[in-house]
Amino acid sequence: MNITHALIVVYKMLTYNRHSKGASVPCEQLLYYSDRIKILCGKFKVINHLSINKMKVIPYTLFFIFMLASCQQEETLNTGKIVEGKEIKASFTIQYSNFSIPKLRSQTSGEKEINDIEIVVFVSGAYQYTVTGKNLTTSSGNVEFNALLYSTASPVTLFILANGTDILANNPPLEVGDTESEVAVKLKNTFSAAGINGNFPMFASYSLPSGLDALIANNITGINFLRSIARIDVNANAVTSNFRLASVQAFRANNSLQIIPQSRESNSATVPSIPSGSTANINTTVITPTTTEASSLSQLYLPESAAPSEADQVSQATCVVIGGYYNGSSTISYYRMDFDSGISGHPFGQILRNYQYTFNIESVSLVGYPTAEAAATNPSSSGISSSIIVWDSNTTNMVTDGQYYLGISKNPIFLASGIGSTNTSLIDANTTYTMQWASSEGIGTGTPSTSLNNGIFSVEQINGGTSIQVTALTANSLTTDIVQYILLRSNDNNSLSLFITIRQTAFGVIPSSITISASGGEGYALVTSSSPWGSISNQSWFTANASVGDTLKWTATQNTGSTLRTGNLVVNNLNGEQASIPFQQNIPNNTVLNVYSLRSGLAYLGLGSAVNTAESRAQGLKGILTNAANFSLSGKVNCGGFNFTQSTVLPHALNATVLANINILYINLVGGISEISTAGAAASVTWLEEDPKRVMIVAFDLSANTNIMNALGVTNITYYGDVAGTYPMQFNSNTTYFSNTGPFTSYPGSPIKNPFSFRNYDANYAELSIAAYPSITPILKGPHGNCLLGVDYSRRVIYVGDIDIFSSGSGYNATPNNYIQNITGLINSDASRLIGNVWGWATNTALGVTP
Structure with missing residues (x-):
């Protein structure tokens, strides 16, 4: 962001504040952004508090522009300091839980739909601005959206409101400088007998103690929406033999609700937040069941209520009154049921937001009150017996048998990659339980206990079993998550069980090192992280910043010097995890490599680039070799290209003079009188050994090239003429360059998928003994289990047991992925990626560049 951009931000903020009313604009906004301009340009002094009329905003803004007209200083990237006032695109994923216990009715549309998102932004505890969420999508209990925020090194708190646009518009305006508590009490919604009109308002908060960094991928996850209301269900399934449910109604509900809770330390409400001036005078409209709902009713939604004093419980507590036909009567009688679960933290009459209260009617033995009003103003009816299940709707999994229930607030339970990382999940239960390790199929293993330890994770019941705490005993150094499973079983005859997944996320960067061509340019790396991350480079010529999602985009300038350029990229996330990625830029290499082949037999490369x-x-x-996207100054392999020459004298009389200027000696499949003479083979080995930047590629199928194989000392070879199968690739630490980190498979390219096998073209191939030649690393094995394609790193020799791996013909056992499909050099299969990497290794070795 440059100075002009900063001023545009000021202009926008001063001329358009969507949720402020009145004829003046508070000066604090100007001060807030002038501080950020000061940081950018260093030319401002403190500005006194003013009262700026909207009509004067433009002159003030122009004043700033003229003052900064000569300021040329631009912000610099990757300094390790947060740049102030830079526009940031932040992405959000927020959960909103199912508002229903299993086996009861599903959600109504109003409680699960989200039509709009507003984000109220606080910096250092003071309100600054509100932005609207964009590109809103909802699926599977998640809502995803993005929003434009502004970077700052100061602590940031975000109040995120779902279905809150009208609430912001219909309440007193938010003033710059308002505290979090002052904003919370301003945002209210009325509650009438008919309930809430429209979708239910929801709230979530997120804190960024270190501020908002423009260089960090601000992907905000791991938070839950709290609905501002509670849901009430009535279940009469157990009494259908002598009672038919006819109506449900609430009495003495509050006439307003507060959207943002006063206590915001957790994802669960612990005390009600009742707006100032709210009165408990609402009797809700009667809900009458349809025929299909005759034994179970939901869709009664209430604002929070505080517990009254014991003396006022009958007359002032919010209660539910049901009506029904007792014992076949044609007259409805009424029964009062109170919010009295007997559970600690849930006193008589208290209703908390985002909770679901399920009244289970267990028996009806007497006629009730004659009217609903009479039931509501008298003690609970003795003729009815019921129990109440109190369920926090942020409990993501719950099981119940009607009497007991067992639920957990997080499933899966995620841990960061570091050793000692922990996570705690709340348990919602009215029974005790034990824990047990389990298979991925949910089958319990080991002994049930209140404490588990398998050397990977430990799991402990804490706080009297109201929570479980999971701890990682090892670090996850893999590129994939570590996953284990446990079962929670209730102690009442094991009637209830919950299957829980524990997942320790990976943190890392692929590739683990970056090689850059001399021409520079841009590239990408894949960051695996469970929290927002950012990056810092220690070289000015190499910059890196977050791109989209888990993608890191880097840019390097051209290397015009005569030496390699190196540096280090550090990637950090908000969990405190760190990865260090070395990078290296090659020197400008206009070298054209001389590749020499033998014009006889099969698979010679010919003359020139055609x-x-x-x-x-x-x-x-x-x-592949002549396509500029692959091998050139701007290709995946940085070089000046290839000069293809060939031997035409039979037999091939190679000697020191012929070989003097050759970089890569490619001995294709020749035979009979065309084979290299014994003297030529010896000269070739001498040529190879004289210079560490020379590479030999030799074919050995069909009993050909025996003189050169003898000169290399590789004679334990078996020749085959069958179609016994394809050639499986070997995936291990010695072949990583060819499968993953080479120029044609490193990110953003695709690694070769394991397993992978190359096709067998015409049944003729050879394998050399792996046991006899341990210095030769097998890349492909033949169908009989020995080496078909291998590399001797120390001698710089590539051995090819089937020259047809270089062919674009399909042959036997062909699939679109297991052979080179074209002669244009398009890399579009794992086979072409492998051959590209084999020649990439040969090329870089011949250039003296570490592959």
Whole structure:
């Protein structure tokens, strides 16, 4: 962001504050952004508090513009300091739980729909601005959206309101400088006998103690919406033999509700937040069941209520009155039921937001009161017996048998990648329980206990079993999550069980190192992190910042020097985890490599860059080598390209003079009188050993090239003429370059998928003994289990047991992924990625660049 951008921010904020009313604009907004301009330009002094009329805003803004017209200083990236006032696109994923206990009725549309999002932003505890969430999508209990915020090094708190646009508009305006508590008490909604008109307002908060950094991927997750109301269900399934439910009604509900709770330390309400001036004078409209609902009713939603004194419980407590036909009578009688669960923290008459209260009618033995009003103003009816289940709707999983219930607030339970990382999940139960390790199928293993430890995770019941705490005993150094499972079982004859997933997330960056061509440019890395992350480079020529989601985008300038450039990129996340990624930029390399092949037999590469000068079985390979996207100054492998020359004298009389300027000696499949002579083979090995930047690629199928194989000391070879299967790739630490980190498979390219097998073209191939030659690393094995394609790193020799891996012909066992499919050099299969990496290793070795 430059100075002009900062001034545009000031202008926008001063001329358009959607949720402020009146004829003046508070000066605090100007001060807030002038401080950020001061940081950018260093030319301001403290401005006294003023009262600025809206008509004077533009002159003030122009005044700032003229003062800064000569300011040339631009912000710099990757300094480790947060740049103030930079516009940031933040992404949000927020959960909103199912508002229903299993086996009871599902949600109504109003309680689960989200039509709009407003984000109220506080900096250092003071209100600054409100923004609207954009690109809103909802699915599977999650809402996703993004919003434009402004970077700051000061602590930030976000109040996120769902279905809150009208509430902001219909309440007193938020003033810059308002505290969090002052904003909370301003935002209220009326409650009438008919309930809430429209979708239910919800609230979530998120704190960023270190501020908002423009260089961090601000992907905000792991928070839950709290609905501002409670849901009440009545279940009469157990008494249908002598009672038919006819109506449900609440008495003495509050006539207003507060959208933002006063206590915001957790995802669960612990005390009610009753707006100042609210009166408990609402008797809700009677709900009459349909035929299909005759034994169970939901859809009664109430604002929070405080517990009255014991003396006032009958006359002042919010209560539920049901009407029904007792014992076949044609007259409705009425029964009072109170919010009296007997559970600690839930006193008589208290109703908390985002809770679900389920009244289970267990028996009806007498006729009730004649009117609903009479029932509401008298003690609970003795003729009815009922129990109440109090369920926090942020409990994501709950099971119940009608009498007992067992629920958990988080499932899966996520842990950060570091050793010692912990997470606690609340348990909602009216029974005791034990824990047990389990298989992925949910089958219990080991002994049930209140404490578990398997060397990977420990799980402890804490706070009297109202929570479980999971701790990682090891660090996750993998690129995938570590997953274990447990079962919670109730102690009342094991009638209830919950299957819980524990997931320790990975933190890392792929690739683990970055190699950059001399021409510079941009590239990408994949960051695996369970929390927002950012990056810092220690070199000015290499910058990196968050792109989209888990993608890190880096940019490097051109290297015009004569030496390699190196540096280090550090990626941190908000969990305190850190990854260090070294990067290296090659020197400008206009070197054109001389590649020499033998013009006889099969798969020679021919003269010049034309693909059709190569023998047909090498045209797939030559297409890859001559495509500028692959091998060039701007290609995946940085070089000046290749000069293809060849031997035409039979037998091939290679000697020191012929080989002097060759970089890569490619001994394709020759035989008979065309084979390299014994002297030529010896000269070739000498040539190879004289310079560490020389590479030999030699084919050994069909009993060909025996002289050169003898000169290399590789003679334990078996030749085959069958179609016994494909050639499986070997995935291990010695072959990572060819499967993952090479130029054609590193991110943003795709690694070769394990398992992968190369096709067998025409049944003729050879395998060399793995046991006899431990210095040769198998890349592909043959169908009989020995080495078909391998590399000797120390001698810089690539051994090819089937020259047809360089062919674009389909042959036997072909699939779209297991052979080179074209002669244009398009990399579109795992086979072409592998061949690209094999020649990428050979090219970089010949250039003296560490592959």
